[in-house]
Amino acid sequence: MIAEIAARVPDSLAAYRDGVAVGPGDASALPVAALRDPVVFDTTLSAFGAGYGPVDRRVLVSYWSQFYLAALATPALTALVCLGRPLPLAFDTTRLELDAAGRPARLLVPAETPDCRSGCALGLAGLVEDHLRPFVEMCHARCGIAPRVLWGNAAVILEYVAGELGCGDEPTCAVAATRLGWRGALACGRNPLAQALCAEASGCRRRRVCCLRHRLPGVPSCGTLCPLECASAR
Template sequence: MAAGARESMAVFDGPKGLSAAFAGPHAWCNEKMMLSENLSDGISLPEFFASGAFDRALSLYAETSGGTDRRAVASMWSLYYFSALTIPYVVARVLDHQALPAAFDGMTVALSADGLPRAFGVATTGEWRDDDASDVFTLIGSLMDEHLARVVPHLKATGGISPRLAWNNAAVYIDYALRTAGTDPMSDQADAMVACRLMPNGGANPFFDCLRQEEEDGAPVCRRKICCLRYLLPGIPSCGSLCALPSQRKQ
């Protein structure tokens, strides 16, 4: 889409699905983010987290997975949540300048049979923004302020995982999306997301130092600051070199 083809901040009307960016290698995003009217079993996020449905979802996933550590169950649950939320958001933002709705209060979520998040619903297709794509906090600021900052306290209160772990889980998928969304990887923005202690507005950056670029056997690797605890769940494969625990990287 050429710059100036639409009025900045105008309502975006994607030709197919929720976003024109959800095509080719990103077509799977259509199954993770859609209009709420097309997500028939969706429940509003405020209701989901306030009604006890989140607690029941964690219990269901613990039962089906055989997990006995509540923190590990909640952390794995959040990995599904953050991947389905953040990757489609970043893909649309980077590839088509489309800012999908991110407000926690305006979204719905649907679960799989095992209690894990399956898809999100949004009320509209959002806005098209012709703004500076070189600043990562311009790209993901709304996602951080309007959604992630709202869900992290629920993960702590009900799931028992620390805010630092929750933000680290989200950082992994945003970093992945920034580096792989387009033909010109936004590695500089991904690096900047975790490099600064303070955000442009002066607030503390919850992503600071969540991921580190290190070298292993002469090759660059990305490594988490905090382990996601997946090793405490039966049958869940290790995340390999990404893991924060040396003992788990070869598992």
Template sequence: MASAQDHVVDPVDSASVLSPAFAGEHAWCNEKMALSTDLPDAVPLPLFFGDGGFKQAIDRYAEACGNSDRRAVVSMWSLYYFSALSIPYVLARRLAAQELPVAFDGMAIAVQENGLPRAFGVPHRGRNAEGGEEDGFEAIGPLLEQHLPEAVTKLNASGISAKLCWNNAAVYLDYALRMTRPPEGPDLAVFVRGCLPDGGVNPLCGSVRYVEDDGERVARRKICCLRYMLPGVQSCGKLCALPSQRNVQ
């Protein structure tokens, strides 16, 4: 007999809504992740990164940033990429028990006029996820196994370090995981354990930790995202790895 994970998630009432989780305060996710058939301007990710689309997007965003340091441009671009990918995925997984199909080779991307990622397209609505308690690794397993390593490889080839890419992904994974569970408590296992469940090296280990800052418990990155090198970009405040940048407006 087929298990719950073998059943494709039933379509929701509106064809434009990918997940039941994308409603109310999370309705903005409909603008970040949708069926590929609902994104006519989206390009398959392998083609986007392999046929000049990514370089063109970075060139456009660099121009919008006054042709600032290209490492900072790519890093900021990746923040938009990882947020649009990770937050909707975790919300669907945690709030609707829906495992969206996020394999790198099966997804598509649409970009804005300035080159920044606008939305991701997925091939179908995914599968029902098994219920019960889960740790962070279980919630984000498909992202770690099927998408993030390939995305990091592509971004790393553009001139920024893999560690920076993983840290950029980590801050949104941390945000989404805590948004769907009580934020109190110790650092999440996915950012503390050195090994993945399969025994491999955990690239997220140490990338986000929680510290006391002026009596407030705050998340802090391990590696700076370089946003301070871009004109007009707001500081990430106490999240920043650089003490000199935490109070910059």
């Protein structure tokens, strides 16, 4: 199943084509739920943060989450949009592999694939409630980062992936478009993704809240997506 999904990922998203795999992984693979433990969380972030020196932990976690969310979103949204299938990406059953720099490289899911009919009906909402929401809550609990920063990271990445997949009018695309706020957005309290981005008069979309990455040495801002740069331009 994963090979079939990888074959549908466009070249523009190739860096995260294998962001999700089936199986337990090697001995270093970490249960994602274990990150709720402060010691495990700090140990996991230590290699990633080593190259940046002493920085605000919230800034570091926001940037780390962008790698995590890209690995998650690319295969997950490809499976939903192109094949009408959800991946079994529940937060409590997923494992994580890091690369040598401590960046999230691959998420591992159980070999048993559940009946996809209910998951397809939920579309992107299933990914939001089963994985993104507990991930955001975990990061907030561990470092105090504002949830809306992380929802902004997720919204930007999911929107980019959806665009690269050519999200059209198919049922699964319509669900994704609703969750991302492209059309018929749900109420604010129920749909943090749709509230994370806003449209400029020019039609361009940007974050409502800065992702903080520009505070890391050598890391650029997110350009036109950044609300701080937009405010400066005005």
